[in-house]
Amino acid sequence: MQNAQRTHKFSEFKSHLKEQFGPAVYDSYFQRMSLAEHGDDHVTFCVPTRFSASLISQRYAVRMREMWSERVQPVSRLSVKGAQELGSAMRGAAMVQETVPQAVNAAPAAPAPVAVPKAAPKPERPSFDAEGASTFALGMTLERFCTNETNSLAFRAAMKLLDTPNPMVTTVHGPAGRGKTHLLNAVGQEWLRRHPGDNVLYLTYDALMADMCEAFISKSYRELRTFLQNTDVLLVDDIQLLRGRKRTQEELDCLIDKLRAAGKRVMVASSMPPAQLAETGISQRLASRLAGGLSVSVGKPDLALRTKIARQFSAEAEESAGAPIPQRHLEFIARRCEDSVRELEGALGLIQVANEAKAELGQELDDDSMRKLLSEHMSKQKPAVTAEAIFDYTIETFGLSKDDLLSRSRKQPIVRARHAFCFAVRKLTDTPLTAIGSMIGRDHTTVMHSIKTAEILASTDPKFGSRISEIFDEFDRD
Known part of the structure; x- marks a missing residue:
């Protein structure tokens, strides 16, 4: 055709x-x-x-x-x-996307009875060798996950989830770029390699919210629960992004409970320990369920680990393209990219492309050119976590001015911005209540009230929860 x-x-x-x-x-x-x-x-x-x-x-x-x-x-x-x-x-398939015409010339066909199966079939399980594997980042495998003492506990926790019958819910936590997503993808692919017929579900925030919206629109929460409970291994990434999503948190909490009761495996990635999630808009029930399992931190990569990752990257590049990155460049990049494995890999990729381009011309990427490229690539440092920096970022996030936050106005947007400021400063810094109050012309009891109110709003008001998330993400600390 x-x-x-x-x-x-x-x-x-x-x-x-x-x-x-x-x-x-x-x-x-x-x-x-x-x-x-x-x-x-x-x-x-x-x-x-x-x-x-x-x-x-x-x-x-x-x-x-x-x-x-x-x-x-x-x-x-x-x-x-x-x-x-x-x-x-x-990929490569010609996807035909068509909108339905406003009018159809042909006469409408007589409705035929809908055939309903006697029993709903079990949702199709992904095959590791076919479509199922494509839901994972195929390069994120256990073999490529470099380890040392900074992340060995997280790796051991992942192996325990794979090897131990009826393991606890496992949470790996740490700032962005530490390898949490890599570990979740690696666990999913390894489980499918060992158990090809099983159903492994890797859920990002976007995927989970899309399913929840689909269930809401089509009034099919029961079918969604059945679909999710059919999972053998559940992997949830960036759970902290669910701040303020009360219904979604409730469904996820019930799902984890059901899967654990059935002896299934659950692994979660978060930017912070489970005990802190409840302070930022995640329900106490869900946070405590995660805290009751195995919770391990993915530490900041030290120079030894960064160098190990850089050498692995170079070896793979040499195998695929025949142009390894010079050792001195690897060591320089490893020293410069201190905080994030993701940033390190991005820098290595950039230098590799430049190195291959020079090799095609019969030249070598010199040190000055490498340093210039790397300097342009490096992301700007996040601002220091101070009450003053949080104040400035809060008024920017809420679209207000400094005078608005210091005023006596009781308008809701301004009051909520004050609540957010007090809450964020208290959780992210060691600033005393009296000092927080003096910054906005309030006493310490008013600050305490703002913090309690913000905790409630973060879990009940999606818009407020989203803004709190922005502030916490901006000032995310080790």
Whole structure:
């Protein structure tokens, strides 16, 4: 079938879906559906999330296959997959995305009864060798995770999760760029290598919120719970971003409880220890559940670890491109990139590209050019964590002026900015209550009230929680 004809047929098919199931169902499930693959005897559709793919497969796939066979081409197999699940299998495929025409010339087809399976099938499990592996960053494996005493406990915790029957909930925590995401991806891929038939779910903040929104729009929280509880290994990244998302936190807490009761494995990554999460908008119940498990810190990479990572990077670059980074450059980069493995890898990648470009000309990247490139690459240092710096960043975050925060105004935006300032200074610095109060012309009892109010708002008001998150992320400390 030619591409133009396939596009037209798919557009017509979506129109028939709207007629068959109605506008409400169409808007919830099929509006963003695209055609991923079309063979002689099969067709595959792509939808935004694995959860929506699971719902469509359970509720509508039987009738969809009948309609496709009747109106487009006979097929024996129809599948619906989430965009992330398709991953690399989607690369190179001509994805046809069409909007449904406002009017359809053909007379509407008579509605046919929807075939409902007697028992909802178990959500399709990802295959490590096919689509499932593509949900992970394939370069983030256990073999490539360099270790020494700064991160060995986190690595041991990951291995314990893999090797021990019925392990505790495992939380790895530390500032951004320490390797937490690498460790989660490595655990997921290693588990699938050992247990190819199992269901491993790696959830980022965006993916989890997309599934929650899908469930809210389609009124299918029960199906979402069933889908998630079918997981054998649950990996949740950046859990601190759920600040203020009360319903999502409740669902995640219940999910972890169910999985643990069933002997499943749960691993979470956070920018801070579980005990501190409750102070920044994560529910006390969820924070205490994580604190009751195994919690380990991913430490700041020392020079020895950074050098080890740099040498590994260079060896891989030499193997793939034949142009290793000179040893003196590796050592210089390792000394300069002190805080973040992510920044270190970015710097190494930049110098590697420059090194290859010079090698093609029969030249070598000199030290001065390397230092200049690295200087341009290095990110600016975060401001010192002081009450004054937090004051300036708070008024910027809330879009206010210094005079607004110091005024006697009781307007809600200004009052909440004061609450946020007092809360952040108290949690991020050792500034006494009286000193905090003197900065905004209030006494220490008012500051105490602001801190308590901010704690409540951070967990109940998403907008306020988001702004608190911005402040904490800006002044994130080791």
